[in-house]
Amino acid sequence: MFWFQVERLLNYWPLLLKGLGMTVSLSLISLLIGGVIGLLFGIIRAGRIRWLSFVVGLYIDLFRGTPFLVQVFICFFILPSVGIELSAFSAGVLALSNLSACFIGEIVASGIKAVPRGQSEAALSSGFRHWQQLRLIILPQALRIVRPSLVGQFILLVKDSSVISAIGIMDLTRSGWMIVQNIPNGLLIFGVVGVGYFIICYPMIFLARRMERRNQSSLL
Amino acid sequence: MLGNLNIRVIFEYFPALWQGFLNTLMMSGLGFAGAMILGIIACALTIQPLRWLRAPAVAYVDVIRATPLLAQLYFLYFGLPRLGILLPEILIGIVALALNSGAYVAEIIRSGILAVPRGQFEASMSSGLTYLQRMRFIILPQAIRPTVSPLIGQAIVLVKDSSLLSLISVVELARVGQQIALDRFMPVEGLAATAAGFLIIYYMLKALAALWSRFNRLPGQA
Amino acid sequence: MIRFQGLNKWFGNALHVLKDIDLDVAKGEVVVVCGPSGSGKSTLIRCVNGLEPFQKGSLTVDGVDLGAKGVALRDLRMEVGFVFQQFNLYPHKTALENVTLAPIHVRGLSKTEAVERGEALLAKVGLADRMNNYPSQLSGGQQQRVAIARSLCMQPKIMLFDEPTSALDPEMITEVLDVMVSLAKEGMTMMVVTHEMGFARKVAHRVVFMDQGAIVESGEPASFFGNPTHDRTRDFLSKVLHH
Ligand SMILES: Nc1ncnc2c1ncn2[C@@H]1O[C@H](COP(=O)(O)OP(=O)(O)OP(=O)(O)O)[C@@H](O)[C@H]1O
Ligand SMILES: [Mg+2]
Numbered sequence: 084m085f086w087f088q089v090e091r092l093l094n095y096w097p098l099l100l101k102g103l104g105m106t107v108s109l110s111l112i113s114l115l116i117g118g119v120i121g122l123l124f125g126i127i128r129a130g131r132i133r134w135l136s137f138v139v140g141l142y143i144d145l146f147r148g149t150p151f152l153v154q155v156f157i158c159f160f161i162l163p164s165v166g167i168e169l170s171a172f173s174a175g176v177l178a179l180s181n182l183s184a185c186f187i188g189e190i191v192a193s194g195i196k197a198v199p200r201g202q203s204e205a206a207l208s209s210g211f212r213h214w215q216q217l218r219l220i221i222l223p224q225a226l227r228i229v230r231p232s233l234v235g236q237f238i239l240l241v242k243d244s245s246v247i248s249a250i251g252i253m254d255l256t257r258s259g260w261m262i263v264q265n266i267p268n269g270l271l272i273f274g275v276v277g278v279g280y281f282i283i284c285y286p287m288i289f290l291a292r293r294m295e296r297r298n299q300s301s302l303l
Numbered sequence: 304m305l306g307n308l309n310i311r312v313i314f315e316y317f318p319a320l321w322q323g324f325l326n327t328l329m330m331s332g333l334g335f336a337g338a339m340i341l342g343i344i345a346c347a348l349t350i351q352p353l354r355w356l357r358a359p360a361v362a363y364v365d366v367i368r369a370t371p372l373l374a375q376l377y378f379l380y381f382g383l384p385r386l387g388i389l390l391p392e393i394l395i396g397i398v399a400l401a402l403n404s405g406a407y408v409a410e411i412i413r414s415g416i417l418a419v420p421r422g423q424f425e426a427s428m429s430s431g432l433t434y435l436q437r438m439r440f441i442i443l444p445q446a447i448r449p450t451v452s453p454l455i456g457q458a459i460v461l462v463k464d465s466s467l468l469s470l471i472s473v474v475e476l477a478r479v480g481q482q483i484a485l486d487r488f489m490p491v492e493g494l495a496a497t498a499a500g501f502l503i504i505y506y507m508l509k510a511l512a513a514l515w516s517r518f519n520r521l522p523g524q525a
Numbered sequence: 526m527i528r529f530q531g532l533n534k535w536f537g538n539a540l541h542v543l544k545d546i547d548l549d550v551a552k553g554e555v556v557v558v559c560g561p562s563g564s565g566k567s568t569l570i571r572c573v574n575g576l577e578p579f580q581k582g583s584l585t586v587d588g589v590d591l592g593a594k595g596v597a598l599r600d601l602r603m604e605v606g607f608v609f610q611q612f613n614l615y616p617h618k619t620a621l622e623n624v625t626l627a628p629i630h631v632r633g634l635s636k637t638e639a640v641e642r643g644e645a646l647l648a649k650v651g652l653a654d655r656m657n658n659y660p661s662q663l664s665g666g667q668q669q670r671v672a673i674a675r676s677l678c679m680q681p682k683i684m685l686f687d688e689p690t691s692a693l694d695p696e697m698i699t700e701v702l703d704v705m706v707s708l709a710k711e712g713m714t715m716m717v718v719t720h721e722m723g724f725a726r727k728v729a730h731r732v733v734f735m736d737q738g739a740i741v742e743s744g745e746p747a748s749f750f751g752n753p754t755h756d757r758t759r760d761f762l763s764k765v766l767h768h
Contacts, residue, residue, distance in 0.1 A: 148459075148505030149498045150466035153477055157498075160490035201613035208574055208607035209627035209679060210599050219626060223617045242371035249470055256374050269381020277370045277378065284369035 088268050092275065095262045102258030103279050109254060110241045112176055117183025117240075118233075124184055125191020125225075126217065143185040151246050154178050159250045175247035183240050190232045194225030231298060234291040238284050245280075255279050312492045316483050323479035324500045330397050330475060331462045331504075337401025338461065339454075342408025349413060360409075367406035372464050375399055380471045396468035404461045411457060415450035416442070448519065455512040462504050466497075476500045526552045526683055526714045527573055532582035534568060542568045543579065544739040555715045557725040557746075560735035561761060566718040569735070570685050573716065574598075574605045587682055603631060606676030610688040612668045614660040620647060620671045621656040624678045632679065639678070646674040650704045666697025673704055684708065686717040720765050726750065734758045 127139045146154060158174040169177065198221050206216040226233075248257035259276035263269055313320070348360035367375070376399040383390060390398075419442055427441040469478035480497030484490040527550040534543040542565045550556050558566050571577040573586055575598040584591040589601045614623050624643035628634045634642070647656050650670040660668050669689055676684060686705065690698045702724050709715055709728040719725070725732050726746050733743040734755075742749070742758045753759050 144505075145498075145502070148463075148502045148509075150463040150477060150501055152466045152469070153480070153494055153497050153501065156481070156484070156490070157494050160484060161494060164490060199613075201609060201611050202615065204576055205607075205609065205613035205615070207576065208602055208605070209675070210603040210631045211627065212599065212631075215630050219630060220615055224615075227617065238369075245371035245373040246467065248373070256371065256377070259374065260377060263377070263381045267381070268385055269378060269383075270385050273374055273378035273382060276374050277366070280370040280374060281366065285365065288365065288369060 102255040106255040109244045113179035116180035120184035121187025124188025128192035129195035146185040194229035231294040323476040327476040334400030338404035341405030345409035346412040364406040411453045415446040528585045534579040553712045557729040564735045565738040606681035606684045608686045665693045683714045
């Protein structure tokens with residue numbers, strides 16, 4: 084019985100691979116878009132324009148405080164009702180990019196704040212303009228400090244992307260869900276699905292740990 | 304969009320929403336309690352020297368951290384019946400939440416213990432206290448303090464994650480929101496009410512974390 | 526070059542850190558500021574390049590009135606070098622990049638020009654063979670010399686030093702002081718917060734003693750060290766000189 088199911092599962096191999104590809108591309112695209120916007124958010128959050136920082140902070144908080152599933156539904160069900168028609172894929176990318184922008188924003192802001200004060204004083208004393216100081220001196224150091232957290236964020240992104248399967252995107256989780264309707268062995272199917280995620284995420288968990296250790300030793 | 308918000312619908316569904324809110328709280332509470340127990344056990348196993356006890360605990364933590372909760376949830380939901388274990392969905396959900404968060408709790412506690420300076424272990428050993436006394440009076444108080452904020456953070460994650468139980472048709476806050484959306488074709492009202500419910504819990508937990516760090520700072524800490 | 530007139534500064538409402546400061550530093554003059562910890566030396570010198578604002582009195586630096594509204598601080602800072610106790614080198618840049626960064630991006634020098642100037646300055650502070658090292662690969666004394674070269678590379682009219690040697694191991698202090706001595710001899714206008722009284726004796730034109738936010742005594746090194754008039758100065762000197 085079990086081997087029979089494994090054999091049948093082999094027929095679904097392409098579906099699973101496609102799902103894996105979808106999961107990876109969803110995560111990568113969202114990391115890219117979210118990274119750019121998150122960088123901007125972080126700069127604003129750590130910046131001196133109080134009201135803007137507050138507004139962005141509130142925005143970030145709204146998304147950090149609600150379940151991603153609800154956000155996905157909002158993108159998929161509510162945006163069309165105000166005239167923004169999105170395919171499931173775009174809705175998913177939008178929701179995931181936005182979420183990663185919010186998390187990356189907070190990470191970047193914490194990195195900027197972790198750069199010692201003396202650095203910006205030295206930069207000021209040399210007459211750098213505000214944005215030069217940020218670009219040449221503060222951001223490179225801030226990004227180095229938060230590198231492990233950014234890798235950690237990407238891991239979260241890969242895992243959160245599974246939630247998008249709820250609106251019918253054919254990602255790894257969704258393909259597992261489809262297959263389990265035909266082969267009623269959840270342990271086998273979602274075991275295999277789990278292996279798929281593990282292959283992507285585990286090396287990054289490893290990488291993040293190593294970076295963290297290196298960061299710590301370089302701070303000493 | 305918000306101008307057209309139909310408040311009546313929200314009032315009409317208020318009892319259902321309230322019930323969903325309570326269910327979310329209840330499941331999150333049970334899930335977190337389970338996660339703490341699992342996390343403490345897993346952590347204890349990962350820092351003790353016996354290899355055959357350590358390996359499964361490390362594997363548990365790593366596998367959970369490297370896979371999404373939704374896949375874990377489906378694994379249990381579609382898998383347990385295979386093993387002849389028939390549980391109500393809500394229980395499966397709580398178990399999944401506890402298993403998932405347990406791994407993160409283990410990591411948080413472990414980093415708390417690792418953060419205790421080596422000198423403290425050495426000092427406590429040379430003071431002639433027994434192992435349990437050393438743990439109880441010297442190591443644990445220092446190890447626990449820095450874990451409280453991350454643990455509250457994990458509780459926040461868990462509460463939000465509990466919304467995924469709606470996908471195995473457990474009735475909780477997100478599910479009620481979806482019902483309003485689908486029964487009445489009012490996605491804005493349904494999802495706004497859901498989001499508001501989760502935000503309430505989020506801000507309460509956040510305030511708790513802030514309170515804790517305000518009143519539990521050691522003298523002289525920034 | 527630098528003129529304090531009745532300058533007062535508070536941190537918050539309660540902490541009166543600078544009290545009625547009157548001080549003139551002429552072009553080419555080297556002024557050493559000393560005093561016990563917490564007396565306001567850093568605050569004083571940080572006012573000169575606008576790192577700290579003040580509330581009362583006036584401060585003019587190179588003809589720029591720092592009390593005026595909308596003062597072009599950036600233009601002023603290009604002319605005023607500042608050397609910090611903690612070096613504050615940019616850790617992600619090599620020694621040479623640290624030195625050339627501001628000349629390129631602030632002064633608008635071409636890269637070749639800046640590198641030429643930077644290499645010459647690093648050679649001058651004795652680091653010709655360390656140009657491509659990162660700060661973490663340099664000793665404290667070497668880092669501080671890079672920091673001095675970094676300030677000099679902007680060709681400032683004034684150099685400010687805030688305890689440049691007090692974060693250094695004793696054997697590295699001389700290498701930094703030597704650089705500062707040669708700078709003083711070249712006629713640079715300098716304001717130096719330091720407890721290195723040997724340095725003060727050798728090159729200072731004037732020594733200023735501060736206590737509790739006020740200038741208590743100031744004079745030429747010979748008279749300042751020879752017969753200080755105030756008890757507090759004598760007290761302080763006996764502590765720094767006998768250690
Ligand atoms: N940013 C700040 N906010 C509030 N108080 C400050 C600040 N910076 C300095 N102070 C206080 O102002 C006083 C003068 O400080 P300052 O750093 O100028 O002293 P200092 O003479 O340089 O001492 P040291 O020799 O220790 O460097 C001190 O009491 C200090 O605590
Ligand atoms: Mg000082």
